[in-house]
Amino acid sequence: GIQVEQSPPDLILQEGANSTLRCNFSDSVNNLQWFHQNPWGQLINLFYIPSGTKQNGRLSATTVATERYSLLYISSSQTTDSGVYFCAVEQHNQGGKLIFGQGTELSVKP
Amino acid sequence: DVKVTQSSRYLVKRTGEKVFLECVQDMDHENMFWYRQDPGLGLRLIYFSYDVKMKEKGDIPEGYSVSREKKERFSLILESASTNQTSMYLCASSRGGTQPQHFGDGTRLSIL
Numbered sequence: 363g364i365q366v367e368q369s370p371p372d373l374i375l376q377e378g379a380n381s382t383l384r385c386n387f388s389d390s391v392n393n394l395q396w397f398h399q400n401p402w403g404q405l406i407n408l409f410y411i412p413s414g415t416k417q418n419g420r421l422s423a424t425t426v427a428t429e430r431y432s433l434l435y436i437s438s439s440q441t442t443d444s445g446v447y448f449c450a451v452e453q454h455n456q457g458g459k460l461i462f463g464q465g466t467e468l469s470v471k472p
Numbered sequence: 473d474v475k476v477t478q479s480s481r482y483l484v485k486r487t488g489e490k491v492f493l494e495c496v497q498d499m500d501h502e503n504m505f506w507y508r509q510d511p512g513l514g515l516r517l518i519y520f521s522y523d524v525k526m527k528e529k530g531d532i533p534e535g536y537s538v539s540r541e542k543k544e545r546f547s548l549i550l551e552s553a554s555t556n557q558t559s560m561y562l563c564a565s566s567r568g569g570t571q572p573q574h575f576g577d578g579t580r581l582s583i584l
Binding site: 448 | 503505514515517520522528530560562566568570571572573574575577578580
């Protein structure tokens with residue numbers, strides 16, 4: 363099956379710093395989503411981005427489907443950005459089944 | 473905004489009990505999903521449904537069953553709970569086809 367690898371596995375930032383999280387996938391996909399899981403376990407949908415670039419405030423994401431990777435960029439990080447960031451992909455004709463990466467655990471220090 | 477509501481945030485049950493986890497969505501979504509999340513194993517799909525009374529096995533269906541009698545509600549059933557089913561359970565829904573999934577707040581289930 364498809365492999366989804368995220369890097370780095372852990373990241374510690376000082377408040378105000380910028381960061382880039384990466385998601386590599388081993389086969390073509392027709393859906394890619396980025397999620398943030400907060401310390402209370404809630405999984406928040408950040409981006410639905412099978413290709414191209416999107417921006418939402420301090421967050422932006424880019425997916426290069428032909429090269430099988432996606433990037434999540436966090437600018438001017440805040441302590442509330444702490445948590446785990448997941449990339450998830452769906453392959454063609456899989457009925458919406460998402461395959462999740464193992465996540466990047468981000469800790470933003472004040 | 474899409475709202476996916478799971479019936480409990482925390483639940484404690486005993487080994488051998490029949491356990492029901494309920495999930496309701498308010499956006500008339502066709503697809504609904506149940507995942508479990510465990511440390512070191514990530515999120516894994518248990519079952520999903522793309523229509524009323526329809527269900528498909530995910531990657532780890534053993535020990536679970538599901539019910540979808542109404543479009544907005546998707547229930548996960550542990551027929552005879554065991555300690556290895558202690559986990560975080562997450563429900564999601566999507567409009568269908570290749571559309572973004574939206575998650576509930578999760579249920580932390582402990583089986584004693």
